[in-house]
Amino acid sequence: MKLLGISCGRRMGNSEILLREALMGAAESGTETEVLSLLDVDVKPCIGCKVCQAEITGKEYCVIKDDAVFVWNKIMDCDGLILSGPVYCLTPPGYLLVIRDRLFGSKSDVAWMMERKKLKEQGEKVFVDERCFKTRPGAFISVGGSVTPDWLSLGLSIFQTMTFSIQLEVVDQMMVMGTNIVKGQVLLDDAAMARARKLGYHVAEAMGKPGPEMKWRGDETGTCPVCHQNEITIKGKNPVQCPICGIYGELKIENGEIKVVFSEAEQKRSRLTLAGKMEHWNEYHPADPEKAWKLNQTSTMPPAKQAQYMNEITRKMAKYKADKPCTKP
Ligand SMILES: Cc1cc2nc3c(=O)[nH]c(=O)nc-3n(C[C@H](O)[C@H](O)[C@H](O)COP(=O)(O)O)c2cc1C
Secondary structure, rough: OOEEEEOOOOOOHHHHHHHHHHHHHOOOOOEEEEEEHHOOOOOOOOOOOOOOOOOOOOOOOOOOOOOHHHHHHHHHHHOEEEEEOOOOOOOOOOHHHHHHHHOHHHHHHHHHEEEEEEEEHOOOOOOHHHHHHHOOEEEEEOOOOOOHHHHHHHHHHHHHHHOOOOOOOEEEEEEEEOOOOOOOOHHHHHHHHHHHHHHHHHHHHHOOOOOOHHOOOOOOOOOOOOOOOOOOOOOOOOOOOEEOOOOOEEEEEEEEEEEEEEHHHHHHHHOOOOOHHHHHHHHHHHOHHHHHOOOOOOOOHHHHHHHHHHHHHHHHHHHHHHOOOOOOO
């Protein structure tokens, strides 16, 4: 069993050092480990051609030939995953998100993969990677220069957007503040280094266990008990929403403390769960496409109207195609 650590920070920077410490912690119990620095791979942005998502004609992997397949195979082959990265402008670096978009959209969504597998069994030519069904534990390390968490606010939660499609069971996370831009400054922070080691140990401990036995080992539960993050969207009235999970909860004030209560039913429909992912599949593949389209419950055109709508789009698009060209460097 292999634990893969991915760093999206500088070579031998603070994120990579913390990651290596975590992997060393995991290795103590005999876990095999591997480190991948994203600065060593060349991955270009997704161009949204959707070839990888077209269920019937779907080609394996991608039309862009670069290191994305290498990263995909590394992640698919691992049995545990730790993501470590700096905070750039409040989130993990954009390059990580470029890789996320190439690999972790609906193409690798476990529920979509299950549905595609059914099509494959019926003889369709579709992309199915059996390794996607592996249950893996994982953890996140987010590192920032600021001494206040206010400037690292989206570091951990945006990591979740990288891993929910493959259903990574996140068992731990940590945020390290005050690392400035000096490479290795984190080595002055003994508590952070010790916590990273513990994080690696937590992931190693969960590896190989069935999903329900992979317990949350983080220091705080978080406002949302499913993703353990604190991002709550308030649209002026209750219920409020966890934007990571897409679930609704009720905001309450008890003894002067603000709490958000998420019902069991809502927690079960988080997009981090299979049920939540199936909701998304059904939205795009409704049982009655005509009815769902009329009720605005799907963006998938009903087959009987497709030719008509495509003609309408072509007609309306002519004006924009005739407009000035995009400015280029
Ligand atoms: C472009 C850029 C943006 C940054 N933005 C933030 C930020 O929003 N919040 C923060 O706390 N630190 C920020 N930092 C500081 C880094 O997160 C910090 O120096 C970190 O330790 C670098 O990690 P590394 O050594 O693994 O590369 C930024 C650094 C750079 C280069």
